[in-house]
Amino acid sequence: MEQTNFQLKKQDAQSHEWDVRLHRATRATREDWLGRGISYLCIGVIILVVASMLWFITSKGIATFTQNHVSLWKFLSGTNWAPDQGNIGALPMIVGSFAVTFAAAIVATPFAVGTAIFMTEISPNKGRKVLQPVIELLVGIPSVVYGFIGLAVVVPFMRHLVGGSGFGIISATFVLFVMVLPTITTMTVDSLRAVPRHYKEASLALGATRWQTVSRVILRSATPGILTAVIFGMARAFGEALAVQMVIGNAAIMPKNLISPASTLTSQLTTGIGDTIDGTLPNNALWSLALILLLMSLFFNALVRFIAKRGQLKNGR
Amino acid sequence: MGAKRTDFIATVIINLIVAAVVGILIFLLAYILIAGLPHVSWSFLTGTTDAFSGAGGIGVQLFNSFYLLVLTMLISIPISLGAGIYLAEYAKDNWRTSLIRSAIEVLSSLPSVVVGLFGFLLFVVKFKIGFSVISGAIALTFFNLPLLTRNIEESLSAVPRNQREAGLSLGLSKWKTEIGIILPVALPGIVTGIVLSAGRVFGEAAALIYTAGQSAPVTNFADWNPMDAASPLNPFRPAETLAVHIWKVNTEGLASNASQLSAAASAVLIIAVLLFNLGARVLGNFLYRRVTASK
Amino acid sequence: MLKQYSFEKTAVQTFAGNVSLAMRTENLQVFYGANHAMHDADLGFPKNQITALIGASGSGKSTYLRSLNRMNDGIATVTGKIWYHDVDINEPNVNIYEIRRHIGMVFQRPNPFAKSIRENIVYALKANGIKGKAELEERVETSLKGAALWDEVKDSLDKSALALSGGQQQRLCIARSIAMEPDVLLLDEPCSALDPISTVKVEETLLQLQKKYSIIIVTHNMQQAARVSSQCAFFHLGHVMEYTPTATMFSNPQIPATQDYISGSFG
Numbered sequence: 001m002e003q004t005n006f007q008l009k010k011q012d013a014q015s016h017e018w019d020v021r022l023h024r025a026t027r028a029t030r031e032d033w034l035g036r037g038i039s040y041l042c043i044g045v046i047i048l049v050v051a052s053m054l055w056f057i058t059s060k061g062i063a064t065f066t067q068n069h070v071s072l073w074k075f076l077s078g079t080n081w082a083p084d085q086g087n088i089g090a091l092p093m094i095v096g097s098f099a100v101t102f103a104a105a106i107v108a109t110p111f112a113v114g115t116a117i118f119m120t121e122i123s124p125n126k127g128r129k130v131l132q133p134v135i136e137l138l139v140g141i142p143s144v145v146y147g148f149i150g151l152a153v154v155v156p157f158m159r160h161l162v163g164g165s166g167f168g169i170i171s172a173t174f175v176l177f178v179m180v181l182p183t184i185t186t187m188t189v190d191s192l193r194a195v196p197r198h199y200k201e202a203s204l205a206l207g208a209t210r211w212q213t214v215s216r217v218i219l220r221s222a223t224p225g226i227l228t229a230v231i232f233g234m235a236r237a238f239g240e241a242l243a244v245q246m247v248i249g250n251a252a253i254m255p256k257n258l259i260s261p262a263s264t265l266t267s268q269l270t271t272g273i274g275d276t277i278d279g280t281l282p283n284n285a286l287w288s289l290a291l292i293l294l295l296m297s298l299f300f301n302a303l304v305r306f307i308a309k310r311g312q313l314k315n316g317r
Numbered sequence: 318m319g320a321k322r323t324d325f326i327a328t329v330i331i332n333l334i335v336a337a338v339v340g341i342l343i344f345l346l347a348y349i350l351i352a353g354l355p356h357v358s359w360s361f362l363t364g365t366t367d368a369f370s371g372a373g374g375i376g377v378q379l380f381n382s383f384y385l386l387v388l389t390m391l392i393s394i395p396i397s398l399g400a401g402i403y404l405a406e407y408a409k410d411n412w413r414t415s416l417i418r419s420a421i422e423v424l425s426s427l428p429s430v431v432v433g434l435f436g437f438l439l440f441v442v443k444f445k446i447g448f449s450v451i452s453g454a455i456a457l458t459f460f461n462l463p464l465l466t467r468n469i470e471e472s473l474s475a476v477p478r479n480q481r482e483a484g485l486s487l488g489l490s491k492w493k494t495e496i497g498i499i500l501p502v503a504l505p506g507i508v509t510g511i512v513l514s515a516g517r518v519f520g521e522a523a524a525l526i527y528t529a530g531q532s533a534p535v536t537n538f539a540d541w542n543p544m545d546a547a548s549p550l551n552p553f554r555p556a557e558t559l560a561v562h563i564w565k566v567n568t569e570g571l572a573s574n575a576s577q578l579s580a581a582a583s584a585v586l587i588i589a590v591l592l593f594n595l596g597a598r599v600l601g602n603f604l605y606r607r608v609t610a611s612k
Numbered sequence: 613m614l615k616q617y618s619f620e621k622t623a624v625q626t627f628a629g630n631v632s633l634a635m636r637t638e639n640l641q642v643f644y645g646a647n648h649a650m651h652d653a654d655l656g657f658p659k660n661q662i663t664a665l666i667g668a669s670g671s672g673k674s675t676y677l678r679s680l681n682r683m684n685d686g687i688a689t690v691t692g693k694i695w696y697h698d699v700d701i702n703e704p705n706v707n708i709y710e711i712r713r714h715i716g717m718v719f720q721r722p723n724p725f726a727k728s729i730r731e732n733i734v735y736a737l738k739a740n741g742i743k744g745k746a747e748l749e750e751r752v753e754t755s756l757k758g759a760a761l762w763d764e765v766k767d768s769l770d771k772s773a774l775a776l777s778g779g780q781q782q783r784l785c786i787a788r789s790i791a792m793e794p795d796v797l798l799l800d801e802p803c804s805a806l807d808p809i810s811t812v813k814v815e816e817t818l819l820q821l822q823k824k825y826s827i828i829i830v831t832h833n834m835q836q837a838a839r840v841s842s843q844c845a846f847f848h849l850g851h852v853m854e855y856t857p858t859a860t861m862f863s864n865p866q867i868p869a870t871q872d873y874i875s876g877s878f879g
Binding site: 469477479482484485486487488489490493497498501502525608 | 681683709710711712715716717719721723724725726727735736739740785788790791
Binding site: 273 | 330
């Protein structure tokens with residue numbers, strides 16, 4: 001039972017022919033080169049965009065410190081923002097941005113979690129038929145429309161309620177609350193749905209009420225997911241420009257209270273960048289604000305990743 | 318007893334919260350439509366804007382919005398299709414791929430004002446193209462690429478693996494399998510994603526203020542030669558869109574009826590976005606039925 | 613408690629020079645990462661016969677089969693040699709697309725394309741440059757007849773393939789493979805998702821097809837192996853334990869492992 005004749009390779013013409021046939025490039029090979037080329041090119045374009053975006057904004061943003069020799073500490077802690085007079089204190093905007101972001105997240109989170117519990121635990125049916133479209137529509141409304149309604153409804157309302165101009169952090173919070181609500185809700189729904197069914201069943205079988213089950217079992221095991229949802233909402237609030245700019249009043253001064261005009265990084269950028277000349281200190285200072293926005297966006301991103309990693313470790317993966 | 322009572326109270330609170338959320342949406346839509354629709358007329362939709370006060374019709378802005386949308390989609394769909402195919406088919410599970418994914422995630426989480434500023438820096442300041450349709454379209458592309466890419470990748474990956482195996486086992490190339498076999502099956506999801514992103518792009522303003530600009534020069538709608546300066550298709554003219562117009566009228570406008578104007582423009586914008594959402598649903602379902610051959 | 617069988621004691625036949633083989637593997641090994649899924653498989657497959665690969669799930673039979681037309685590329689590491697027309701097609705520089713045209717494959721779950729019945733068959737043909745309308749029509753008819761599906765679908769060739777029953781879909785997949793006019797047809801448990809009547813139809817189809825093609829079929833169903841195959845290989849935990857003519861294996865198994873498996877007292 002030897003197989004010698006199969007070892008006699010490539011002797012006759014026929015086997016040579018097969019050798020050639022199975023090694024040469026065909027239409028499929030060429031298609032694959034082409035397809036590989038096209039898709040690598042496309043992904044390359046995206047990478048190039050991201051890289052150049054990071055590079056350009058960073059290099060513009062640090063010019064305030066490297067070319068105009070403003071001290072970083074002065075920039076971050078100074079409260080006087082008058083770039084044309086050489087005063088580059090960005091703290092009012094930084095405080096403004098963080099204030100509206102945290103306030104919006106604090107107001108929106110209970111609403112989002114409540115809505116998500118309703119959609120997953122109380123009435124999944126109504127959740128799908130009514131609330132899902134409601135959330136999608138809230139996402140779909142453009143930010144300028146939110147800004148316009150803020151301007152037409154929220155600002156006059158605040159003016160009547162507490163006096164003053166009505167512009168300020170509280171009006172911005174109102175607008176941002178509605179804007180981040182769908183973001184946080186959608187992601188909270190996802191994380192509640194990801195809780196294994198048997199957790200819930202076990203709890204109910206032990207005689208716990210629905211609320212006990214929700215609060216002690218479901219919310220607890222969904223906490224990392226909800227946290228991620230809130231961070232995504234905060235990232236959106238932090239970066240939102242026009243809606244905030246339309247209702248906050250745009251006064252680059254330290255906010256003394258929630259109802260006086262203030263400003264955020266984004267609002268200052270939107271109003272200012274068109275009025276300054278490229279390469280001058282006022283212009284560079286605005287790019288530094290943009291750099292803070294960029295870094296915060298990266299920070300939120302990293303935070304989400306960190307939470308995801310910890311969640312995985314906890315689950316033993 | 319105590320537990321039952323807490324349960325009851327919690328349920329009531331949650332129901333109140335849900336009612337509030339639904340109420341907010343109803344209020345928003347009702348307010349815009351009631352305040353805006355009475356001022357929407359044919360002459361408003363087709364008329365031109367007074368450059369100084371911002372009063373008048375929104376014809377040019379409406380055209381600009383659609384023109385920018387079409388251009389943005391023309392640029393971003395092919396790129397995100399290629400990138401989506403790369404991630405779904407060619408990307409190996411290694412550090413390079415996870416770096417690429419992170420980059421896409423970073424791009425998608427960047428505030429749109431930052432994307433707009435980058436476009437401004439690149440096209441207006443560096444390349445000196447000026448405020449123009451093309452600068453705006455490319456800025457919107459940057460803003461649109463990550464979401465569309467992710468949507469396409471997810472739709473492609475959701476197609477069962479055995480469809481890929483079927484194609485490959487017949488000697489089809491990976492590319493041909495992806496384009497000819499997988500893509501048609503993934504199409505309903507991809508189309509839904511594209512139409513939804515169109516709604517987002519249509520309503521975007523922050524990325525456009527310093528790229529497409531804030532002025533809408535009157536164009537000659539009888540001249541369709543893209544090379545002519547007065548042609549609406551000229552990609553190098555500034556093009557204020559409807560969303561930017563609403564912002565502009567509200568913040569810098571001098572029109573005495575600014576509030577009515579922007580309510581009317583918002584109503585038009587909202588209706589357009591609603592139509593995109595509805596269109597996405599209908600089109601997606603229709604294509605899904607065709608692809609799966611179910612009735 | 614699973615019985616331990618010695619992997620030293622195997623009974624694997626080889627073929628004399630006068631038997632012409634469609635394919636042959638030499639020291640074929642498959643690794644999924646660190647997991648050694650297939651050890652040293654040396655099997656030859658005679659032309660125009662049906663060879664069955666049997667064994668419990670996890671025995672490596674499907675893994676082995678998928679290596680034969682390089683469907684494990686990118687999934688597993690396959691070492692050793694796969695001889696096809698005196699060419700080692702396990703080398704990295706062979707054209708895998710060309711190989712798969714000659715060595716077709718049908719999968720466990722029917723996987724017709726979401727296209728019409730006709731388009732399912734002609735799509736790959738067109739992609740390979742066959743343009744003539746008459747030729748395409750002819751291939752559709754012959755392949756569907758070959759897969760014993762023609763009579764059932766000849767009036768509805770433009771209907772979606774997804775509207776067919778599971779058994780019909782699987783026969784369409786067979787038709788789609790033989791429309792490429794391959795040499796070898798690999799089938800990976802083609803009947804496991806089908807009802808008994810569809811199974812009989814597919815088996816009848818295979819018995820007809822062996823006149824033109826060399827067939828290698830993975831099955832966990834011993835009766836099926838006995839009904840359709842001429843040669844039979846028994847896989848156990850990534851080893852080929854016994855490879856003999858089917859008649860021999862079922863009447864006179866050579867080693868205890870096969871004996872136990874066939875008699876049903878396995879493990």
